[in-house]
Structures are given as C-alpha cells and as structure tokens.
Amino acid sequence: MEPSRILEFIASHKLPNYRAAQFNKAFYQEYLTSFDECTTWSKELRALLKQDIIFSTLTVVTEQKSKDGQTMKIVFERNVDHKRFETVLMRHEDGRNTVCVSCMIGCPVGCIFCATGKMGFLGNLTATEIVDQVLTIARMLKKENQTITNIVFMGMGEPLLNLSAVEGAIQIFTDPNKMGMSERRITISTSGITDKLQELLKHGYTGRLALSLHAPDQTLREQIMPIAKKYPLSQLLAVFKQFAIQTNKRVSYEYILIDGINDAMTCAEQLATLMDPKLSHINLIPYNPVAGVSYTRSSLASIHAFAAVLEKQHIQHTIRVTMGDDIAAACGQLVGKK
Ligand code: SAH
C-alpha cells in the first residue's frame, strides 16, 4: 500500500498510534532514503514496513543538469507501467528551490505551442506519484543541506483535469504532520478549465494561481489554445479576479511571446486593459522552441517594447528568465522521452 495509508498499516498490525507520527516524520520531513533508515523502529517492524508499504512509486531514469547548474531535469519512470515523464528543479539565486511537478504523462489539452501537448495524453499521475517526484528531489537536496521552498504545477499536464490527484498531493504537501508546507508556496498553473477551477476554489484552495493566458482576446486565444473555445475568456478572467479579491493576493497571468503571433503593441495594449493593476502580475515568457512547431521567439526588442506598454499602464510584470533550455527543461519543452 501507499505511504499515505500508514494508519491502515498500523491498525492491521495492531501497533500503537505514535508509530504513525514517527513514520510521517521520518518519511515526509526527514526524507529517509530507505525504510532501513527508520531507526526508531525495530528491525522486525522495518521488515513489515518494507513488505507492506511502497517506498516509491517512481524510479529515476536520468538526471540532467543545465550548464549553469541552476536547473535539473529528472526523467522518471513510473513503476506501475514504465511510462516516462519529467520533473524539473529550479535553483534560484535568491535561495529558492522550486520543483516543477508533472501531474500527467502528456496532456490532452493540445495547445499548439507546447511539446507536452504534441505528445497527446498518455495518462494521469496519482497523488502518490506527484508526491514521490517531490520526495525524490527533497532527498537529493538534503545531501546538500537544502530544502524545497516552492512547488509549481507547471510540468507536464493540466492540473485541473486531474483535480483529485492534484488535491490529494497538495493535502500531503500541506498537512502539518506530513510535509507541512504553506499553501502559499504552491502554485497551480492552468490553461483555464473554468468549471474545474470553480470546483477547486469551492474546496477552499488558498494557494497561488496562474492562468496561461497567452492572448489578449478570445479569437487569438482560440487559435493557439483550442481548449479556449470551450471556456470563454471573459468568464475565466472573472473567476480569477474574484479569487484575487477574496484572497487579497495577486494572481499570475502567463503570456508566451511568439514572434508575429501575439507580440504586437496592440496586443500589449489590449492585455493591459484586461488587467486590474492591483490584483494581477504578468509573467512574460519568451517562447521556447518546440520540434515540429514553426513558431519562433519574439526578438528581445519586441519583448522589451511589449513590457514597456505594460509598465506605462502600471501593470506589474516580469520577463521570465529562461532556465534550462539547454537541457530541454524550459517551459513547454517537457516530453518524457530520452
Ligand atoms: N498545463 C498547465 C501547466 C503546465 S505548462 C498550463 O498550461 O498552464 C507550464 C507553462 O509553460 C504554461 O504557462 C504553458 O503555457 C507554458 N508553455 C507551454 N509551451 C511553451 C513554450 N513552447 N514556450 C514557453 N512556454 C510554454
């Protein structure tokens, strides 16, 4: 059984409840690298653990580091069917260690600029498979006395189309008896599945939200994100705005800059009119090349001109520094193949 079912294990072996707390601390907080390291348990009890509890649902296939050492891409194989997917660790200069988790293998949404979308949909990851990405990286960082500071659902897949697994993973990330992270250090990025977003919010989510916007109007958005036909932009933006008001925190809007497609000054002006300056933050992402897609990245001059329009309208924004593109670990480049 999975580690999250430790209480069942304890009940079935008639063990005292404090064993669950010991297990959770060792597994989710001290990041032990095998059950043999659970030294608060006797050898016999550890043997039972090994027999009944799956230590990890995933196996690391490869680890690749970018030249600057700031980005690490891990190819995982899930043990159940040997399908492969990727997870990225970004080590920021300010000390943050952000894990970009995958929630699916491939993605059914099919945005035309995205390598993951090009793969099609090969399956959902379970809550445990999402958590195991984070635990594997936490164990690696522990060797350098470092910890994970942020988790972003920006790897492979659309989090809102695998909502129960994503919520299950977040539950383990934030449970004070398990990983104990603040929900504010977690970001869900979505292509905009309005009904599922409403469900997430109804369940009381208070973490961060990012919308992959990429176009300032419905027509252009539909051209590059076919899913937009199903979820009109006006309704989607209204839900995001409402969430920002309720939580009194800015929401992020991601905007890839693709040469000649969505980077005109008129697009920047239109984008600015959609935003509430107090409740929004725009991440401008230089488009990362994807095999089989004819788009190219906007020039540096266009990116800065676009940003200048937002600046003039007092819309908070950053130009995202592209990390890990030398190892195909940048936004939209994850494909899960070697
Ligand atoms: N499915 C979710 C989360 C994963 S994608 C979503 O779409 O929001 C993470 C981010 O990378 C999204 O903003 C996505 O639009 C962006 N992205 C996809 N392809 C890209 C590319 N080729 N270049 C730059 N960003 C890309």
Ligand code: SF4
């Ligand atoms: Fe899926 Fe996000 Fe890629 Fe679109 S950008 S295909 S939603 S992973």
